[in-house]
Amino acid sequence: MDNTGTGAIIVDGVVVAETRQCCHCGGHFQYVRGSGTKRGFCMKCMAMTCGCQKCMECLPEEKMLDLYEKGQLLRL
Amino acid sequence: MGRRYSVNGNCVNAASATLPLGIVTGTAAVRTQIYDIVLGSDATPADNAAKYAIQRATTAGTWAGAGGAAITPQALDPADPAAVTTANQGIASVGPTLTAAAFLLQFPLNQRATFRWVAAPGSELRIPATANNGLALLSLVNGGSSVNTAFCFLIEE
Numbered sequence: 716m717d718n719t720g721t722g723a724i725i726v727d728g729v730v731v732a733e734t735r736q737c738c739h740c741g742g743h744f745q746y747v748r749g750s751g752t753k754r755g756f757c758m759k760c761m762a763m764t765c766g767c768q769k770c771m772e773c774l775p776e777e778k779m780l781d782l783y784e785k786g787q788l789l790r791l
Numbered sequence: 792m793g794r795r796y797s798v799n800g801n802c803v804n805a806a807s808a809t810l811p812l813g814i815v816t817g818t819a820a821v822r823t824q825i826y827d828i829v830l831g832s833d834a835t836p837a838d839n840a841a842k843y844a845i846q847r848a849t850t851a852g853t854w855a856g857a858g859g860a861a862i863t864p865q866a867l868d869p870a871d872p873a874a875v876t877t878a879n880q881g882i883a884s885v886g887p888t889l890t891a892a893a894f895l896l897q898f899p900l901n902q903r904a905t906f907r908w909v910a911a912p913g914s915e916l917r918i919p920a921t922a923n924n925g926l927a928l929l930s931l932v933n934g935g936s937s938v939n940t941a942f943c944f945l946i947e948e
Contacts, residue, residue: 724898726905
């Protein structure tokens, strides 16, 4: 762990893992360096994405929520 | 800092991808955020594996199933007004409409362990300020039968 996570997983009182937040969907995922899991990095947001297909296009979470609340986005 | 509330529930853990164990439902007035989740079992310790997920929902569902009940969020600061966010626990008789693949957090857990997830400030799980939208707690996999699950959401609105 490098203490740069955006969330912490605590089991029985001990921090066992960190989570990172996708800058597009807002979801958290466990970040394990060297795990081989493919993630993404948005050069506009300068932050990690979860790697799922719908997060490949830059739509920051804040903007996504705003559009959804205005009815201009059908689903999150 | 927004107003903070605690949502506590305890219900039978029934594995389902459509019927959640609990839900936090926001309103059009505020953008509710979950910043802390505690999950464990108060049943007799046993080695049962489970997998839980937090998934977006766009309806509140009907909570008249086994153990179904409304939960009133409790203000952490007694000076705060009652929460406009609502919550439910138990087995939903009619599940909320879950947004496909919109899992904001997934975690496996052994029944013997108590799990806690804490968000760093600014990285909370956000519910849009849209009526009936919320975040549901699902038990996707459950190795044991009828194991109680106790959960606590700390929310901010």
